[in-house]
Amino acid sequence: MVVDDAPSRAVLGLAWSGAARFAEMLADEGELRGLIGPREVPRLWSRHVVNSAAVARFLPATGSLADVGSGAGLPGVVLALMRPDLDVHLIEPMERRIAWLAEVVEELDLDNVTLHQVRAEELHGRLRVSAVTARAVAALGKLARLTLPLVERGGVLLAQKGRRAQEELAEAAPVLRKLGAKSFSVHDVDLLGDGESTKVVEVRK
Ligand SMILES: C[S@@+](CC[C@H](N)C(=O)[O-])C[C@H]1O[C@@H](n2cnc3c(N)ncnc32)[C@H](O)[C@@H]1O
Known part of the structure; x- marks a missing residue:
């Protein structure tokens, strides 16, 4: 299920091995523990784990990150592996998902993560x-x-979205301005260079 190829190594860099271990954990237990649907198991690696790196290029050079609604750890765990220099907060209300995240954090030795x-x-x-x-x-x-x-002033919200990203952004624009957003845009990120793009909404405050 984990594909050891040049594109995924280029995307994940030094985080590749940790991400591969995380994907194995999800493949072994994710469905049983209600973290991912059965149809997702075969495409866990590219569609979920590697795809979580789509927002990495928009992260700040220093500081802290909160992944809201982390669930199985997507994208927060992958980003914590890629950016050991950032303080990473994983925010998730469900007890059994937090229990899972605690196991992942221990197994991957992630000392930059707070649950x-x-x-x-x-x-707030x-x-x-x-x-x-x-x-x-x-x-x-x-x-x-x-x-x-x-989000602190000067900070950023990065939302991974589906095909309707641009429409969602147009609908949400008044709310975004009211909440202090200074600028917003949608990026098409073709992570693996295979023509399959992920949409990232970037909202600057
Ligand atoms: C569909 S899951 C997505 C999980 C993960 N981000 C992913 O991409 O696989 C949505 C998650 O958001 C969490 N969630 C829902 N409302 C939330 C809230 N108000 N604050 C934080 N997390 C929330 C849910 O418990 C759930 O784990």
Whole structure:
């Protein structure tokens, strides 16, 4: 299931081995523990683990990161492996998902990660970070309300989105401005150079 090839090595760099171990853990237990659907197992590596690196190029040079609605650890665990210099907060309200994330953090020896078993809104006014990431958590307007209060001035929200990213952004624009967004755009990221792009919405505060 893990494909050891030049494109995935180029994307993940030094994080490749950790990401491969994470993919193995997910393949062994992800379905049983309700973290991923059965149809996802064969495409775990490219569609989920490697794909989590799509936002990495937009992360700040220094600072802190919160992955909201981390679930199985996507994209937060992969980003924590890629950026050991960042303080990474994984925010996930469900107890059994937090238990899973704790096992992953221990197995991968991730000493830059803090787990928070809360809803993102419970951290408003208590946690401020340079960047927030989120993948498959909520439509952009709602996601912005959950996450932008966690982003410090000058920071960024990076949302991995599906094909409707541009429409979602147009719909959410008034909410984004009200929440202090200074600029926003959609990027098409072709990670593996195979023509399959991932859409990343970048919202600067
Ligand atoms: C569909 S899953 C996606 C998980 C992961 N990001 C991924 O791409 O596979 C959405 C996750 O968001 C979490 N979630 C929902 N509402 C949330 C909130 N208000 N704050 C933080 N997490 C939330 C859910 O518990 C769930 O684990």
